[in-house]
Amino acid sequence: MTATIFTDEHHKICLDKPGADTYIKISYPLKYGRYSEIETRDAVLQFNLNHEIVRARGKDSKWIQPTEWLKRSMGNDWVYYSTGGYTGVFEATGEYYLPNLPYPTNSLLGGKPLKEPSVMRITHHWYDILQAVKAQCNRPHPAVQSFLEQAVANTPKILEQKAQQLFDIADGRITVMPPDARHVDYDIIPLTISHGCIYKCKFCRVKTNAPFSMASETEILSKIARLKKLYGNDLVNYNGLFLGEHDALNAHAGLILFAADSAFKAFDFKNAYMKGARLFMFGSVDSLLKAPPYLFEKLNALDYRTHINIGLESANQETLDRIGKPITTDQVLRAFDKMQQINGQYDRIEITANFIMDDTLPKAHYTTFLSLVRDKVPRPRDKGSIYLSPLRINAPSRSVLFQFNELKRLSHLPTYLYIIQRL
Numbered sequence: 001m002t003a004t005i006f007t008d009e010h011h012k013i014c015l016d017k018p019g020a021d022t023y024i025k026i027s028y029p030l031k032y033g034r035y036s037e038i039e040t041r042d043a044v045l046q047f048n049l050n051h052e053i054v055r056a057r058g059k060d061s062k063w064i065q066p067t068e069w070l071k072r073s074m075g076n077d078w079v080y081y082s083t084g085g086y087t088g089v090f091e092a093t094g095e096y097y098l099p100n101l102p103y104p105t106n107s108l109l110g111g112k113p114l115k116e117p118s119v120m121r122i123t124h125h126w127y128d129i130l131q132a133v134k135a136q137c138n139r140p141h142p143a144v145q146s147f148l149e150q151a152v153a154n155t156p157k158i159l160e161q162k163a164q165q166l167f168d169i170a171d172g173r174i175t176v177m178p179p180d181a182r183h184v185d186y187d188i189i190p191l192t193i194s195h196g197c198i199y200k201c202k203f204c205r206v207k208t209n210a211p212f213s214m215a216s217e218t219e220i221l222s223k224i225a226r227l228k229k230l231y232g233n234d235l236v237n238y239n240g241l242f243l244g245e246h247d248a249l250n251a252h253a254g255l256i257l258f259a260a261d262s263a264f265k266a267f268d269f270k271n272a273y274m275k276g277a278r279l280f281m282f283g284s285v286d287s288l289l290k291a292p293p294y295l296f297e298k299l300n301a302l303d304y305r306t307h308i309n310i311g312l313e314s315a316n317q318e319t320l321d322r323i324g325k326p327i328t329t330d331q332v333l334r335a336f337d338k339m340q341q342i343n344g345q346y347d348r349i350e351i352t353a354n355f356i357m358d359d360t361l362p363k364a365h366y367t368t369f370l371s372l373v374r375d376k377v378p379r380p381r382d383k384g385s386i387y388l389s390p391l392r393i394n395a396p397s398r399s400v401l402f403q404f405n406e407l408k409r410l411s412h413l414p415t416y417l418y419i420i421q422r423l
């Protein structure tokens, strides 16, 4: 694969640049997928294969850090990836770069880089930069001319409309992505196979009031066709499928397998530029406990690595009652045991779990947590991650961070912070 390059004294434009084709955890900025790039004196703009802006950074002296960058999500959010000075970001999140989000979330780390003038110059004016490049390029190669015309056609308004189309297909915005989506840098295609959840916990900010319901096979095929059209040429840059919404594991096993298999074929993940397809979904304590063994047998045989994230929240009854989660500690313990069993039995399935954190929770919440992740797991393991999710939004707390580090140190399972992120 060769890239087309155009240079003059002000710009360098490179079309169809081959980025990394596998997601890896690495401490320098690696760009994934095939993309096109415009480099000016003071900015770098990168575009996907639909000529939509996807990443950018400033090159001016005010830019916070040369190794940090902005990424625009399919939901049209600009996210700033920071190193956090590399201090503790990897230990806390399992990733070398920290996503700083433009909306309130539960992160204990990071600052407010999106409010920095050098960053706002890009998020607010990238389109002016692009238009200026197009106006200044003197007789570019026809391929470059065509690229610039198509990139300019993707105005901020059009990108907003495309995000809205995605929300329409998904029956609403994906308000929370599974923490395991970090393994594909949150580049997931959302295929909603069910709505709502079975608990309606009091503490939860993302729940819907509607009862749990499932999509039909016809609806799923229609969504897949619409997603394929929306992602267009850039589909090859994806290998992650998210079966939404909050408890896809509660859908019939046959429907889960149908959706995963149909999407794999329609999106042609086998021939995607990004290698190693992954399947993500959320599950609940009840849906995990009742899931039949054949579902896991079949999932393990698919061409995906499957990650199922279960909201356990607490193994302490007082805490469960306080947050209004209508389950018992006995159910939580059985779900935890089943999680260990599946993680041990199937090499291509990982069940992960979420627990809450807050400095107002009963002490027993933490002692019971350790009785699971330390006492019930005889040796340290590298599979079956535990995500600790601070309850409060926009309230970074040193004491909660300190507590997290303590729990992580004592846990025998990989333990990370869960930063709530939307698509």
Ligand code: SF4
Pocket: 196, 197, 198, 199, 200, 201, 202, 204, 205, 206, 207, 246, 284, 311
């Ligand atoms: S935490 Fe999960 S199960 Fe509880 S209300 Fe929210 S989405 Fe539903």
